[in-house]
Amino acid sequence: MNTHDFSQDILAKIEEQHLEPRPRWQVLVMRAAWWALACVCLVFGGLAFASVLFFAREQGWDAWVARPHLATVFELIPLLWIGAFVLLIALVYLDVRATRRGYRYPGALLVGGILVGSALLGTAVYGAGLEAKPHEFLRERLPGYESTVPDPPLVWHRPELGRYAGMILATTTEGFVLKDVEGDEWSVRVATSSRWLLPTPPAANVRLKTLCNQVSTTAQLILVEARPLYRAPRPVLERALDRRLRPESLREYQNEPRRFPKERTMPEMLRDNR
Amino acid sequence: MGDTAGMDPQSATDQELVAHALEAPQAYRWIVERYSPRLLRYARRIGCRTEQDARDVLQETFIKAYINLRSYDADLSFSSWIYRICHNEAVSWFRKQRVRPQPASSDEELFALEEVADPRAFLEGIEQTLNRERLTKAMQAMREEYREVLVLRFFEEKSYDEIADILYKPPGTVATLINRAKKQLAEILQDSPL
Numbered sequence: 001m002n003t004h005d006f007s008q009d010i011l012a013k014i015e016e017q018h019l020e021p022r023p024r025w026q027v028l029v030m031r032a033a034w035w036a037l038a039c040v041c042l043v044f045g046g047l048a049f050a051s052v053l054f055f056a057r058e059q060g061w062d063a064w065v066a067r068p069h070l071a072t073v074f075e076l077i078p079l080l081w082i083g084a085f086v087l088l089i090a091l092v093y094l095d096v097r098a099t100r101r102g103y104r105y106p107g108a109l110l111v112g113g114i115l116v117g118s119a120l121l122g123t124a125v126y127g128a129g130l131e132a133k134p135h136e137f138l139r140e141r142l143p144g145y146e147s148t149v150p151d152p153p154l155v156w157h158r159p160e161l162g163r164y165a166g167m168i169l170a171t172t173t174e175g176f177v178l179k180d181v182e183g184d185e186w187s188v189r190v191a192t193s194s195r196w197l198l199p200t201p202p203a204a205n206v207r208l209k210t211l212c213n214q215v216s217t218t219a220q221l222i223l224v225e226a227r228p229l230y231r232a233p234r235p236v237l238e239r240a241l242d243r244r245l246r247p248e249s250l251r252e253y254q255n256e257p258r259r260f261p262k263e264r265t266m267p268e269m270l271r272d273n274r
Numbered sequence: 275m276g277d278t279a280g281m282d283p284q285s286a287t288d289q290e291l292v293a294h295a296l297e298a299p300q301a302y303r304w305i306v307e308r309y310s311p312r313l314l315r316y317a318r319r320i321g322c323r324t325e326q327d328a329r330d331v332l333q334e335t336f337i338k339a340y341i342n343l344r345s346y347d348a349d350l351s352f353s354s355w356i357y358r359i360c361h362n363e364a365v366s367w368f369r370k371q372r373v374r375p376q377p378a379s380s381d382e383e384l385f386a387l388e389e390v391a392d393p394r395a396f397l398e399g400i401e402q403t404l405n406r407e408r409l410t411k412a413m414q415a416m417r418e419e420y421r422e423v424l425v426l427r428f429f430e431e432k433s434y435d436e437i438a439d440i441l442y443k444p445p446g447t448v449a450t451l452i453n454r455a456k457k458q459l460a461e462i463l464q465d466s467p468l
Contacts, residue, residue: 001329003310007303010336014299021296021343100347103442 031100038095042114045088046121047134051081053122054131057231058152059209067161076156078149089114129232136236151237153229156209157181164221165209165229167245168202175223176202178210181244187220188212194223207241283308288352296343306336309353312430313360319385319425320364321375321418331367335360354439357430361422361440375418377410385410385429396428396456412462420455427452 013019055077074082092114096102102110125131138145153165157180166180175190188210190202198208207229212221230237281294283304295302313335314328322328339359346355368375377385385406390396413421426432426440434452438445 001310001314001325003307006310006329006332007306010306010333010340011300011303013333013337014302014340019337019341022341022345024344027342027345097442104438104444106444106446 034095034099038092038099041088041091041095042117043121045085045092045114045118046125048081048085048088049118049122050125050131051134052077052085053126054135055081055152055155057126057131059156080149085118089118092118132234132237136234139240140236151240153181153207153209153241159214162212162214162224163209164212166207168204168206168208170204171202178208178221179245181241183244185219186212188223189215189220190223195225196223197225197227199228207238207245289348292343292346292352295340302340302343305339305356309356310336313356316357316425316430317360317364319377319413319429320361320422321368321377322364323373323376327367327371331360331364334363334367338363350439351436354432354436357426357432357436357440358442377414377421385413390428392428396424408463408466412459412466415462416455416458419451420458423448423451424455424459 059076089111093111096105096110096114105113122131125133135149135151138149139151156163157165159180164178164180164186166178169177169179169185171177172187175188178186178188180186190196196202198206200206208226209229210221210226211224213224214221229241281290283291283301286294286304288305288308291301291305291308295305310332313332314325317328317331318325322331335356339356342359346352364375413424416424422441423437426437427434432440434445434448437443437448441448443451
């Protein structure tokens with residue numbers, strides 16, 4: 001190849017197509033953009049991690065103790081948030097790899113660093129008490145999110161596994177009447193072996209989640225353990241729960257003579273829960 | 275005068291040529307003339323079957339290098355930078371043409387052992403008697419990513435760091451690839467008739 005002719009061809013093509021070197025500021029902006037994108041993804045990864053902690057803490061740990069099984073993890077920590085966390089970590093990895101020197105870092109070190117960074121950020125968000133915010137934000141603003149990622153009490157509530165979430169309608173001599181998040185009412189007997197882990201004794205309007213054993217095929221339950229519905233106050237989520245529990249029914253209940261909830265057979269309960 | 279402004283293009287460093295080309299576009303030809311012979315050979319070694327194909331890749335390489343000349347920073351050697359562009363353009367070209375990168379079997383000069391700067395290191399673990407034809411056929415039969423690193427290490431005489439910069443991989447990965455490449459080359463040579 002005649003290098004002189006070849007170089008003349010190149011110059012001719014540059015002139016013919018009016019090509020120019022890209023301005024330096026454009027180069028710097030593109031470089032900064034990659035890093036900015038990596039930082040944004042890292043922040044969102046941190047928020048996703050905080051959400052995973054939120055769901056794990058609100059119900060996962062308790063349910064894990066009740067049923068230690070891998071399926072419990074995926075049942076109680078929404079796949080959406082686990083998936084979002086994994087996706088964002090992958091995006092940070094690809095962004096850093098695309099930077100000027102990012103390719104030089106060993107893959108395992110890079111992934112480890114990103115995971116640690118996200119986890120630290122997420123833990124800081126959790127420590128600041130903001131771990132429910134991403135879930136609340138999406139719940140209020142993203143159509144379809146609520147049906148995909150139910151609030152923790154709705155996920156906790158699995159009568160077939162002995163898990164009930166709801167609100168105390170009234171106390172009784174034996175315990176209390178519980179209205180669950182599905183609207184069903186249960187008579188709950190508090191035994192001497194029952195563990196009451198709320199700061200206040202049973203009273204009307206207290207929201208809680210419980211582990212119970214069912215008495216035969218009736219709507220009577222024996223309390224095993226009761227915990228607060230949320231670990232910390234969650235005004236946005238509790239307002240959403242209000243709409244389900246319909247507190248006006250509490251007022252109706254208090255105004256009417258006390259009556260025992262209608263007994264339902266197991267087939268009726270299973271049919272209704274389907 | 276014109277495009278050199280008192281500078282001797284033969285002895286100028288790459289950085290000086292780049293700075294000059296940014297001021298006077300005609301000076302870009304010195305960079306083209308300095309790098310086109312070795313990049314042409316490189317393009318053929320990594321899989322451009324004909325000289326025309328390699329020239330097409332080379333043309334795209336130099337056009338792209340010119341457009342991105344201001345993104346070149348001195349913390350990377352210019353050689354590694356332009357080899358990287360050439361490598362990427364070759365890969366894009368193979369994808370566009372939907373051809374498998376494979377050096378031409380007819381050109382045994384591409385993989386002449388005399389071209390290797392450190393034949394002992396290259397032949398370590400491999401039989402010592404090797405003719406051009408066998409070596410060329412063996413290089414052709416290798417996996418592309420293995421052939422690439424062997425070409426860069428032993429035929430283009432790049433260091434591990436430079437290869438890492440060219441291929442956009444961590445230096446540790448480059449070392450692993452070179453070991454695997456040599457093993458594959460040894461296996462291919464063992465299986466091929468003398």
